[in-house]
Amino acid sequence: xxxxxxxxxALVRGRIxxxxxxxxxxxxxxxxxxxxxxxxxxxxxxxGRLSLGLLxxxxxxxxxxxxxxxxxxxxxxxxxxxxxxxxxxxxxxxPAFMPDLVTLAIALFAFGVVHGxxxxxxxxxxxxxEQATGRPLMSSFHAVFxxxxxxxxxxxxLLAHAGLTPALTFxxxxxxIAALALWASRWALxxxxxxxxxxxxxxxxxxxxxxxxxxxxxxLGICCMIGEGAAADWSSVYLRDNLGxxxxxxxxxxxxxxxxxxAGRLAGDRLTTLLGPVTLVRGCGLLAAAGLGAALLIDHPVxxxxxxxxxxxxxxxxxxxxxxxxxxxxxxxxxxxxxxxASLSYVGFLAGPVLIGSVAALVGLPRALAIPALLAxxxxxxxxxxxxxxxxx
Numbered sequence: 001x002x003x004x005x006x007x008x009x010a011l012v013r014g015r016i017x018x019x020x021x022x023x024x025x026x027x028x029x030x031x032x033x034x035x036x037x038x039x040x041x042x043x044x045x046x047x048g049r050l051s052l053g054l055l056x057x058x059x060x061x062x063x064x065x066x067x068x069x070x071x072x073x074x075x076x077x078x079x080x081x082x083x084x085x086x087x088x089x090x091x092x093x094x095p096a097f098m099p100d101l102v103t104l105a106i107a108l109f110a111f112g113v114v115h116g117x118x119x120x121x122x123x124x125x126x127x128x129x130e131q132a133t134g135r136p137l138m139s140s141f142h143a144v145f146x147x148x149x150x151x152x153x154x155x156x157x158l159l160a161h162a163g164l165t166p167a168l169t170f171x172x173x174x175x176x177i178a179a180l181a182l183w184a185s186r187w188a189l190x191x192x193x194x195x196x197x198x199x200x201x202x203x204x205x206x207x208x209x210x211x212x213x214x215x216x217x218x219x220l221g222i223c224c225m226i227g228e229g230a231a232a233d234w235s236s237v238y239l240r241d242n243l244g245x246x247x248x249x250x251x252x253x254x255x256x257x258x259x260x261x262x263a264g265r266l267a268g269d270r271l272t273t274l275l276g277p278v279t280l281v282r283g284c285g286l287l288a289a290a291g292l293g294a295a296l297l298i299d300h301p302v303x304x305x306x307x308x309x310x311x312x313x314x315x316x317x318x319x320x321x322x323x324x325x326x327x328x329x330x331x332x333x334x335x336x337x338x339x340x341x342a343s344l345s346y347v348g349f350l351a352g353p354v355l356i357g358s359v360a361a362l363v364g365l366p367r368a369l370a371i372p373a374l375l376a377x378x379x380x381x382x383x384x385x386x387x388x389x390x391x392x393x
Contacts, residue, residue, distance in 0.1 A: 285376045
């Protein structure tokens with residue numbers, strides 16, 4: 001990557017700008033999630049009909065990720081991510097005014113498109129800032145996203161408790177998001193990659209070849225995100241139904257998972273510097289596999305909470321390192337690489353809960369949850385995919 005001379009202050013401001021984008025993206029998702037019950041009640045939707053509407057977010061995100069890669073590579077990450085950051089504040093509010101399921105699904109599709117484009121673009125800029133500073137930063141950026149999700153959910157819950165409507169809740173948070181986007185627009189760092197004159201030996205996204213290395217990174221992303229989706233939807237169910245805990249204590253399983261994932265990401269950059277991405281991801285995969293395995297083998301709710309906490313800590317650094325590796329494979333085409341890997345990873349997050357539920361219906365939930373543990377072990381074995389790609393002139 002060719003970078004003009006930058007002072008330390010410019011790099012710090014650029015890093016803060018990326019953090020602001022990850023924060024506002026997390027806040028948007030967290031706030032929306034907190035007010036879903038009110039939206040459901042207002043439109044008098046059943047669980048099944050609501051799930052159909054929520055598919056709009058997933059469909060929109062995947063659609064947006066399909067087109068954003070070339071836009072980033074042509075116009076630069078900053079020119080894509082900043083308009084989408086402001087658009088995020090707009091599309092957050094619209095669903096609150098939809099009168100029925102069809103219009104809600106359309107509004108959520110727009111929300112998903114904006115969020116998917118923003119996700120890839122801000123990760124592309126994060127890779128640029130990371131390379132400009134010369135040290136790992138991606139894990140901390142993803143930690144800020146997790147913090148934003150928590151803050152958005154907490155604020156949404158507090159405003160709901162205060163009796164505010166979803167529309168007013170979204171408007172308040174949208175104003176905060178717009179302010180953060182404005183701040184980010186003043187400090188965002190624009191870096192330009194040199195046109196690529198090299199070819200990855202196993203094929204590259206822009207060369208017409210089949211990039212096996214990029215595909216393997218996408219597979220690692222799928223494996224990790226299946227685990228995240230499974231933990232979100234099935235950890236509490238496992239503790240309550242299979243380990244016999246109370247409903248309140250069962251919720252501690254996902255809380256432990258989320259807290260440890262955030263903590264792991266906050267420590268991830270230092271661990272990357274100390275261990276390197278390959279060793280870190282290998283260790284994370286082993287920790288995740290061992291943690292979830294212990295939760296399944298030790299028949300006690302406390303062991304379940306501790307196990308899911310270890311599972312979250314193990315998964316914490318995998319996706320940030322996978323995204324960072326994808327963006328570094330060919331800096332001139334980082335947008336396309338990140339879009340492909342992010343799309344595959346997102347499919348894993350969506351498919352994970354469905355996969356676990358389908359297998360659980362056949363063999364029981366404990367055996368079904370062994371799937372994410374095995375996938376985490378596979379990540380440990382395949383961590384070599386994060387080694388820098390070999391290039392030839």
